[in-house]
Structure formats: structure tokens, C-alpha cells
Amino acid sequence: MENICKNWTQWLKETRFSYMTEEQKSQTLNWLIAVRDLLIQRADIQKGDKVIDLGCGTGLMGFGVLEKFKDEVEVIFSDKFEDCIKECSDFLDKLNVVHNASFLQSDCADIKLPNDSVDKVFMRSVLVHIVDKQPAISEVYRILKKGGSFNVFEPVIASNTRYHELVDPSKIDDFEEFKKAEDDFMTDSNNSLVNFDQNTLVQMLEAAGFEDGSVDVDTTVSKYFADRKTIEKWFEGKPSPSEKSMKERFMDYFPEEKVNKFIEQYVLALQNTEVEIKTNTVVIKAIK
Ligand SMILES: C[S@@+](CC[C@H](N)C(=O)[O-])C[C@H]1O[C@@H](n2cnc3c(N)ncnc32)[C@H](O)[C@@H]1O
Incomplete structure (x- = not known):
């Protein structure tokens, strides 16, 4: 990073x-x-x-x-x-x-x-x-x-737009798995950001x-106008010095390779569009 x-x-x-x-x-x-x-x-x-x-x-x-x-x-x-x-x-x-x-x-x-x-x-x-x-x-x-x-x-943050809500499910392999993982860590009572x-x-x-x-x-x-760099930063950015990035949170559920593929498909599905958050x-x- x-x-x-x-x-x-x-x-x-x-x-x-x-x-x-x-x-x-x-x-x-x-x-x-x-x-x-x-x-x-x-x-x-x-x-x-x-x-x-x-x-x-x-x-x-x-x-x-x-x-x-x-x-x-x-x-x-x-x-x-x-x-x-x-x-x-x-x-x-x-x-x-x-x-x-x-x-x-x-x-x-x-x-x-x-x-x-x-x-x-x-x-x-x-x-x-x-x-x-x-x-x-x-x-x-x-x-x-x-x-x-x-x-x-x-x-x-618990009631902010979730990542999976922004994207067309048909453009993401295993969309339901990623949605389930996101819903899980966004409702985790041990996560100070969302509890x-x-x-x-x-x-x-x-x-x-x-x-x-x-x-x-x-x-x-x-x-927002979502270009590739902006979307990649959504996944890489850390909400504090000690907390995990979104990519790291997904990596608690899936191997890095699978998360990287998800991020790439997510970028391709969303880049150069206007998103509402x-x-x-x-x-x-x-x-x-
Ligand atoms: C997002 S920053 C906000 C800083 C500042 N209040 C502002 O508005 O820019 C969070 C701050 O909370 C402090 N902090 C985190 N946990 C703390 C704790 N248990 N007791 C006191 N400060 C804490 C951090 O050191 C950091 O400075």
C-alpha cells in the first residue's frame, strides 16, 4: 500500500x-x-x-x-x-x-x-x-x-449505503456471498464503526x-463520479490507523485472490458512472 x-x-x-x-x-x-x-x-x-x-x-x-x-x-x-x-x-x-x-x-x-x-x-x-x-x-x-x-x-456508518447496493449483481461472480459477508461485518457488535x-x-x-x-x-x-482510482481507494482506505480496510474485511471471509477478482469486477461494473452514496x-x- x-x-x-x-x-x-x-x-x-x-x-x-x-x-x-x-x-x-x-x-x-x-x-x-x-x-x-x-x-x-x-x-x-x-x-x-x-x-x-x-x-x-x-x-x-x-x-x-x-x-x-x-x-x-x-x-x-x-x-x-x-x-x-x-x-x-x-x-x-x-x-x-x-x-x-x-x-x-x-x-x-x-x-x-x-x-x-x-x-x-x-x-x-x-x-x-x-x-x-x-x-x-x-x-x-x-x-x-x-x-x-x-x-x-x-x-x-451502520445505515450508510453498502457497497453491494451500488452495483449490478449480474456483473459480479458470487455476488450473494460478498453481499452476505458485507452484511455480516457491517452488523458486527465488536466493530466499533458500526455497532x-x-x-x-x-x-x-x-x-x-x-x-x-x-x-x-x-x-x-x-x-460521485466513480473512476477506477477512486473505487480502488474505497477498498484500500483504512477508516483509522488500526482498523481494517474494506479489502481486508472481505479477506476475513475469502482468499485474497477471490477478493481481488471481486474488486476488479466491481471496478469494471461501476467505473466512469455517477454513483449516489x-x-x-x-x-x-x-x-x-
Ligand atoms: C477520527 S479522530 C477525531 C479527532 C478529532 N476529534 C477531530 O474531530 O478531528 C479520532 C480520535 O479519537 C482518539 N481516540 C481513539 N480512541 C480513544 C480513547 N479510547 N480515548 C481517547 N481518545 C481516543 C484518537 O486518538 C483520535 O485522535
Whole structure:
């Protein structure tokens, strides 16, 4: 594979964009900024608030808050992985702005902060990478002050368009076998990417103690021109540094040779056509 991802910061800065054209990359960056601004606006941050960006990665949420509120709020950049903490710390040094920011290397299922100590928690696309989400959600409840808010954005991948839905079955040998395999790994309760939807998240929030809030689900249908390179990247791209690509997932069911033949037939069936792909996301604001 041409771009082996070693860690989260590399994945966030390079790998996730590697199959995109410059135009798609710019659209994705604009979309990320829009998501960030929406979450910040909904959180209703007040002067003096203590804010934590949990699973900060390269600091999308934390730097968004800093840009808007400077040193009027306290911002904690927190992530399980050292490379993310270092990336945010180095970036903050380069920014050379007044700030009241700190860094905390911590698993979000065991946050090294006291009870009732934070006003606003942001988590963008983090729960989707954690198999057992309940401990993390309960930890957020524990560290929030009464009246504080948990502001979440997650992709709901389980109800996205599946690969087999895009293609004419008659063009693929053993189509039913591949469909069955895809349906199997897309409903695997041990796969963090697909073992939840908005309803299961709400149940976990309630189990943690959250009683109030709002849940907004959005479905987007995007049209893509699918050329060979783009389709091949769908199969090769990894959703995170540690998770399997689609090709690797199919290889849990079939020998590589058979998967390669499937991918080739899939490319031939779809290339140079316009495809419509449905993706789902959820935005939650839960109040303690
Ligand atoms: C898709 S990235 C999102 C990064 C950032 N929130 C953003 O919006 O760009 C997922 C992040 O979750 C972090 N992460 C994964 N598992 C974690 C855990 N158990 N505790 C804390 N952070 C975790 C990863 O290190 C990574 O930075």
C-alpha cells in the first residue's frame, strides 16, 4: 500500500484525504469547519467556561474554541495517544496566541479529571472508534458540572449505503456471498464503526445519567463520479490507523485472490458512472 498510516496524526493529516481530488479535499475541509462551528455554536460557551476536546486528534474542536474565545475560556486538549497531544501542543506554540490551554493524555474511558469539573465537553468522531462506548459516555457525565453539556458529532456508518447496493449483481461472480459477508461485518457488535446508531447512543446517554438534550440526525446523498482510482481507494482506505480496510474485511471471509477478482469486477461494473452514496451523521447535545 502506498500510504501506510502509522499513527492518528498521520491519518488525520494525510491518509484520510489520500483518495480525494484537491476539490474533494477542499470540500471535506469546509465540511469539517462547518461541523466544528455548528457544535461550538450549539454548546453556547460562556466566558470562564472550562472546555475539553476529548479525543482531540489534531485539535479541530479545541482550536476552534480557542480561535473564537481566546483566553476567555480554559481549553483542555485530551487524547489517548501521545502523537495527538504533541501535534496540538506544537501547533499551539506556532500559533503564538494568548490562551489558557492545557494538554491531557488520557483514555476517555478513564479521564484524569475530578468529578463535576468541566462545563463543556466536545467529542467529534471519537466514539465511532471505541468498541465499548458506555464507559466513555459515563466518564463524560462524571467530569461534567451540573448543567454542563456534552456535544457530540458521530458518523452513523451502520445505515450508510453498502457497497453491494451500488452495483449490478449480474456483473459480479458470487455476488450473494460478498453481499452476505458485507452484511455480516457491517452488523458486527465488536466493530466499533458500526455497532451503534442514534438510538443506541441515546440509550447510553440515559444510562450514564443524562436526562435532557437534543439529537439531530442528518442523511446526505452525495453524487460521485466513480473512476477506477477512486473505487480502488474505497477498498484500500483504512477508516483509522488500526482498523481494517474494506479489502481486508472481505479477506476475513475469502482468499485474497477471490477478493481481488471481486474488486476488479466491481471496478469494471461501476467505473466512469455517477454513483449516489447515502451517509448518515448524528449531532447530540446532552445536558447533565
Ligand atoms: C477520527 S479522530 C477525531 C479527532 C478529532 N476529534 C477531530 O474531530 O478531528 C479520532 C480520535 O479519537 C482518539 N481516540 C481513539 N480512541 C480513544 C480513547 N479510547 N480515548 C481517547 N481518545 C481516543 C484518537 O486518538 C483520535 O485522535
